[in-house]
Amino acid sequence: MLIDISSVRKSDGSSLRIDSAFELGELAPGFTDVRAEGEVRNTSGIVSMKLRISGVYSSVCDRCGNDAVLSIETEIDTVFDADGTKDDSVSFTDGRIDLDKTVGDALILAVPMQILCSEDCEGISGEGYEIIFDEDEN
Ligand SMILES: [Zn+2]
Numbered sequence: 001m002l003i004d005i006s007s008v009r010k011s012d013g014s015s016l017r018i019d020s021a022f023e024l025g026e027l028a029p030g031f032t033d034v035r036a037e038g039e040v041r042n043t044s045g046i047v048s049m050k051l052r053i054s055g056v057y058s059s060v061c062d063r064c065g066n067d068a069v070l071s072i073e074t075e076i077d078t079v080f081d082a083d084g085t086k087d088d089s090v091s092f093t094d095g096r097i098d099l100d101k102t103v104g105d106a107l108i109l110a111v112p113m114q115i116l117c118s119e120d121c122e123g124i125s126g127e128g129y130e131i132i133f134d135e136d137e138n
Contacts, residue, residue, distance in 0.1 A: 001099040005049075005080065008042045009095070015041040018051060018099070027104030031055040031072075036103045038076075047080040049090070049097070055107050059115045063123035074110035076102070 001020065008014050022034040038051035054073045061068040078085045084092035089109055091101040 003040070003097040003099050004095060005040050005047060005097060006095040008040050009047050009080075012042055012045055015039050020099070022100060022103055024100060024104045024107075027100055028055070028107050030058050031104075031107055032058070034103060034107065036099065040097075049076060049078055049080065049085075051076040051103075051106075053103050053106050053110075057107070057111060059111075061117035061121055062115050063121045064117060065124070066117045068115050068117040070112070070115065072107055072110050074106050076106055 001022075003016065003018065005016065008016050017039050019037045020035070022036065024031055024034055028034065032055065034053070034055040036051050036053045038049065040047065040049045052073070052075055054071070057070045057072050059068050059070070060066070076087060076090060078087040078090060080092070084090065089102060089105040091098040091105065
């Protein structure tokens, strides 16, 4: 989905509403139920974009290896100049925002470093056994 913001750019006070569901596929592997909601707005000649982005991320728990399903939410809040925006996650060319890529990149950036199936996951040792490294074994 490409969003042309040139009309918003030309007219002070105008805005463009964004409220969509996305099927991102390869742009955001593991994500389903992706939505973005917000607007592009021209306030006194300054064009800004605010987007609330959400998605469901299916992965594997780093501790126990079970399925982990995370609800990911993130926001883009940025200002456009003639060349685009300084926000690296916004994909902007020829006056148009590539919303699929922008939403996908923002979601990927929002994935936590450590994926857990639940906050109190006890890992493999919680299943009733422990991995013991025997230092004498050579
Ligand atoms: Zn776990």
